[in-house]
Amino acid sequence: MVKRILIFFIVAYSPIVYAQNLDLLDDPEAAPVTEYAFATFKTNRVVNGHSVETVAKREFDFKISHRFGFVSGGFYDLFGLDQATMRIGGDYGITDNLNVGIGRSTVDKTYDGFVKYKFLKQSTGAKNIPVTAAWISHMGIATSKFTQPNRENQFSHRVHYTHQLLVARKFTEGLSVQLSPTLVHKNLVDSANLKNDILAVGIGVRQKLTNRTTLNLEYYYTLPSQLEENKTDVLSVGFDIETGGHVFQLFFTNSSGPFEKSFITDTKAKWLDGDIRFGFNIARVFNF
Amino acid sequence: MKKTTILTFAILGLMLGAFKNHSGGIYKTNTGNINFFSHTSIEDITADNHKVKTAFDATSGKIQFSALIKDFEFPKALMQEHFNENYMESTTFPKSTFSGTIENMAAVKTTVDGIYTSKVSGKLTIKDVTKDVATIGTFTVKSGVVNTKATFTINPEDYNIKIPKTVSGKISREIKITVDADYRHAH
Numbered sequence: 001m002v003k004r005i006l007i008f009f010i011v012a013y014s015p016i017v018y019a020q021n022l023d024l025l026d027d028p029e030a031a032p033v034t035e036y037a038f039a040t041f042k043t044n045r046v047v048n049g050h051s052v053e054t055v056a057k058r059e060f061d062f063k064i065s066h067r068f069g070f071v072s073g074g075f076y077d078l079f080g081l082d083q084a085t086m087r088i089g090g091d092y093g094i095t096d097n098l099n100v101g102i103g104r105s106t107v108d109k110t111y112d113g114f115v116k117y118k119f120l121k122q123s124t125g126a127k128n129i130p131v132t133a134a135w136i137s138h139m140g141i142a143t144s145k146f147t148q149p150n151r152e153n154q155f156s157h158r159v160h161y162t163h164q165l166l167v168a169r170k171f172t173e174g175l176s177v178q179l180s181p182t183l184v185h186k187n188l189v190d191s192a193n194l195k196n197d198i199l200a201v202g203i204g205v206r207q208k209l210t211n212r213t214t215l216n217l218e219y220y221y222t223l224p225s226q227l228e229e230n231k232t233d234v235l236s237v238g239f240d241i242e243t244g245g246h247v248f249q250l251f252f253t254n255s256s257g258p259f260e261k262s263f264i265t266d267t268k269a270k271w272l273d274g275d276i277r278f279g280f281n282i283a284r285v286f287n288f
Numbered sequence: 289m290k291k292t293t294i295l296t297f298a299i300l301g302l303m304l305g306a307f308k309n310h311s312g313g314i315y316k317t318n319t320g321n322i323n324f325f326s327h328t329s330i331e332d333i334t335a336d337n338h339k340v341k342t343a344f345d346a347t348s349g350k351i352q353f354s355a356l357i358k359d360f361e362f363p364k365a366l367m368q369e370h371f372n373e374n375y376m377e378s379t380t381f382p383k384s385t386f387s388g389t390i391e392n393m394a395a396v397k398t399t400v401d402g403i404y405t406s407k408v409s410g411k412l413t414i415k416d417v418t419k420d421v422a423t424i425g426t427f428t429v430k431s432g433v434v435n436t437k438a439t440f441t442i443n444p445e446d447y448n449i450k451i452p453k454t455v456s457g458k459i460s461r462e463i464k465i466t467v468d469a470d471y472r473h474a475h
Binding site for chain 2: 002059
């Protein structure tokens with residue numbers, strides 16, 4: 001009996017060899033660390049609208065975006081490729097959290113610019129913050145000729161603004177969801193009974209398929225009774241492919257608008273009518 | 289009765305042995321440096337981790353390293369993001385560790401200023417894949433600081449680090465790892 005107890009103690013105190021013994025590094029007084037979520041989306045756009053991602057300091061994200069004609073146009077129009085709206089632009093990182101951007105679109109020959117500031121980063125550990133959040137303010141100036149040259153046209157009639165709060169959460173390594181409450185302000189609207197201020201909420205979902213490819217969904221819901229009867233909300237389904245320095249976003253959408261005021265408030269095509277377009281964004285990051 | 293006495297002494301000996309490591313001779317740092325370098329004709333890629341936790345026991349020769357993947361700093365932020373998200377999957381595999389032995393510990397006189405070398409061998413774990421690694425460590429003792437330097441080469445594909453065909457020419461299959469740490473006596 002005593003022998004059995006003694007043998008038990010021998011076994012209990014024998015040095016135990018672990019595959020990766022790291023006992024020398026044990027530090028019970030180590031300060032708790034904060035783990036920040038990163039790469040919530042593959043790039044700074046969900047599909048049409050901005051994501052919470054910002055360009056890092058001194059990086060320039062060059063963007064070319066195309067939205068084509070209706071796929072239902074058939075082979076004659078090469079499924080819409082014969083008609084295209086285009087935006088060329090870029091986002092620049094002043095700091096990791098503060099970005100500015102410019103762009104020029106074929107739609108109304110619009111020049112746009114924005115300032116985007118990421119003020120909250122999702123984290124766990126010492127600091128627990130459930131979401132990443134950013135504010136973005138855009139301004140666009142349409143430079144195409146006024147449609148009604150006989151009325152009194154002022155420069156301010158060319159201008160529109162969009163302000164958005166972008167709030168996103170990376171739920172798992174693969175799944176991120178973003179909500180984007182939005183205000184679009186048009187200095188000039190087409191008739192007196194239309195509002196200059198349009199409220200909308202964007203919802204974006206991104207699900208990783210592999211490490212470098214994702215499926216994205218984006219919908220901008222405009223609150224009722226703000227737009228003309230024939231306007232609809234924009235819905236887009238897309239596929240992101242990330243290579244070394246590029247992100248290719250390929251998608252189907254009903255809107256041809258390459259900037260916020262256009263795709264949120266000027267969309268007339270309806271998915272249920274089969275008026276779907278193919279579009280793509282190509283983003284290429286350069287370092288300075 | 290005699291067998292019980294022998295067993296008792298055996299237990300006491302083992303118990304003392306179990307406590308042996310806690311009695312001084314431990315050298316530590318939380319700011320060790322590890323650099324990795326990949327050279328190809330298209331591009332050189334390098335990153336530094338200045339927050340490596342490492343310690344060795346000057347009595348037994350046991351030496352251990354733990355490095356957080358997200359602490360590897362790249363000159364380009366986007367490259368750092370891709371390294372973490374796509375290559376190292378650092379959310380799933382946050383650390384890389386090494387556990388091994390300074391094989392000729394007796395020759396490394398940590399209390400006498402001088403330069404000493406010894407073979408260091410052990411197990412390196414990256415992305416939960418463990419492989420044997422061996423190299424020569426150079427220990428420079430000066431004014432109570434033991435600086436340790438070592439270099440070795442690994443093939444990323446041995447550790448389940450997948451390199452897509454499109455960038456295959458940009459990433460070497462011989463990544464040079466350089467370790468440089470200033471250890472100080474812990475107790």
